[in-house]
């Protein structure tokens with residue numbers, strides 16, 4: 589029971605077998621999380637640093653909780669309030685943290701490729717918790733795990749990823765993960781938020797959100813990442829909501845019931861309305877719950893303890 593990689597940098601680098609191993613391990617950890625005592629000694633004496641150079645609510649809390657459930661020792665680092673503001677580099681920051689005998693690093697960074705860069709300079713295993721507009725592998729794993737819980741084997745299932753595809757690391761990791769599991773993927777949204785040539789990844793493109801919803805079994809709706817846009821790519825949020833937002837009227841007009849997902853944070857009333865996000869079709873909070881089991885599985889499988897516990 590181990591993975592083919594030393595680090596989890598992106599879904600692109602791992603195999604379908606790795607994904608299935610992570611899912612089977614997460615199935616076991618999900619059972620642990622239903623018990624009155626939700627803790628196992630799997631990573632006792634392992635120290636993990638969560639270093640976040642960019643804001644996070646779900647990912648940071650989920651990793652920290654996963655580490656605590658595995659009995660690891662954890663330290664948390666945020667760029668704000670650190671010596672990064674005094675000019676300290678990424679490499680120096682991480683070398684200083686590792687000098688305190690840290691075994692694994694969970695890192696989020698606004699620069700695409702930062703975890704790959706780091707992996708050339710340190711020995712500890714690195715888990716990418718989101719790098720710029722590139723990848724967010726544990727989000728894609730928890731998304732696919734949540735779909736698998738509802739639909740079983742994802743082979744041949746139709747998944748629409750809707751919204752700001754251009755700036756979304758969740759979109760890219762989802763595309764890689766879902767394709768490795770045999771699903772069909774369509775990306776949908778305004779032409780200005782869909783990268784040119786994305787079809788070369790083997791996905792279909794749909795500019796009409798209603799048609800994408802009619803086609804799919806699952807809609808994974810993404811927020812507009814205004815913080816990554818340095819020029820206007822659509823007129824107003826109101827117009828975006830009108831033409832590309834997912835609302836209840838749209839869902840009710842379909843001849844079937846689809847599953848609604850969103851990785852968070854949600855901009856209610858923009859890419860998704862509350863009557864959809866909070867509907868019985870939505871599994872948004874299941875995604876959050878599954879994130880802990882998936883991250884426990886990834887941490888455990890990448891640790892040196894993977895062979896010790898069955």
Ligand code: CP
Nearest residue numbers: 644645646647851852
């Ligand atoms: N889904 C996700 O990455 O959320 P956070 O930015 O809150 O971690």
